[in-house]
Amino acid sequence: MTRTPLTDVACSIARATDLFADAWTALIMRDVLVGVNRFDDLARDLGISRKILAARLSRLVGEGVLTRERYQEHPPREHYLATEKGKDLYPVLLALMRWGDRWYGESGPPVHIRHLECGHDTEAVTTCGHCGDELTADNTTQLPGPGGRIGPGTQVLGPLIASRRPPA
């Protein structure tokens, strides 16, 4: 398939996407973060091809998102643990989950998230780090930042936004 490499694209979504956007990575991360972290358990739980699982795991380890640790000798047994970088993907999973619950959860969400600090079952809300209000597609704009540069994926974005989006 020759997935076009997105790594060199300016947009951070593309960078994240490049790692995260295949059928399995998100599911693997969810399982690992929840405590399913041995090879066979993952294969069983996800129904994923073992070949692909091995490939994904080693990529995730290579990216520094997971670590592989031998948690017992005799017999040698390994498991995968999320690094800080890996745990930091949790908000992405929460956002995906919330969207899935909202738009496909006829019978109610299959799992509840409980926030241990306040003790309530809760829903993830994506908020402004500054004022705490919810962020939506309509109440935000994008501005080029310091790392902004030109390249596929942001190529014509400036001009296009300018021309297509009435400044109002």
Added chain:
Amino acid sequence: MTRTPLTDVACSIARATDLFADAWTALIMRDVLVGVNRFDDLARDLGISRKILAARLSRLVGEGVLTRERYQEHPPREHYLATEKGKDLYPVLLALMRWGDRWYGESGPPVHIRHLECGHDTEAVTTCGHCGDELTADNTTQLPGPGGRIGPGTQVLGPLIASRRPPA
């Protein structure tokens, strides 16, 4: 490739993933939400194969995430707009972007998000809908909810969590 269908899996992440987790969908949604919404512009901006772009767009329209609208006759010109369901994917994009910025943005984030209501450039924070504090992998647990059922993807989750995760 025969992507294993994830639609019938209990987990909402899987449902969302099924639509969202390919190399391009996230990028397409970002572009559309930002105002790049004509076929040729998308193809140019993303460097995506036109065949795949056509396929993705029609899937997204089929899923009710985008609509295709003729915005002028003479010459006939179409564009794609995000529905409510589509706009609601914005938090997922924000979460991805934040992760990418954090872990790959050596030179600073390529784009800034400005929250129009408070007027500040901001970062997306995923918070507890109840108390407003930030949600992390460490301060939350998952509990089976009303829609919970058994099937691939949640198959052995219960037992596994129970056995592997010390209740502390």
Added chain:
DNA sequence: CCGCGTGAGTTTCCTTAGGGAACCGACACT
């Protein structure tokens, strides 16, 4: 000592989605 079970991957073979690039029809502009 032998066979069986388990964990953790590899290997093999086949199918099929994705990339590239050309092609197409409708219209407009000059």
Added chain:
DNA sequence: AGTGTCGGTTCCCTAAGGAAACTCACGCGG
């Protein structure tokens, strides 16, 4: 008539994904 743009299709080829068998290292029960 010739050139351009938009919005797609069609073709061929490659390589990634799926299924299932195979491997290797160990541990256990008899």
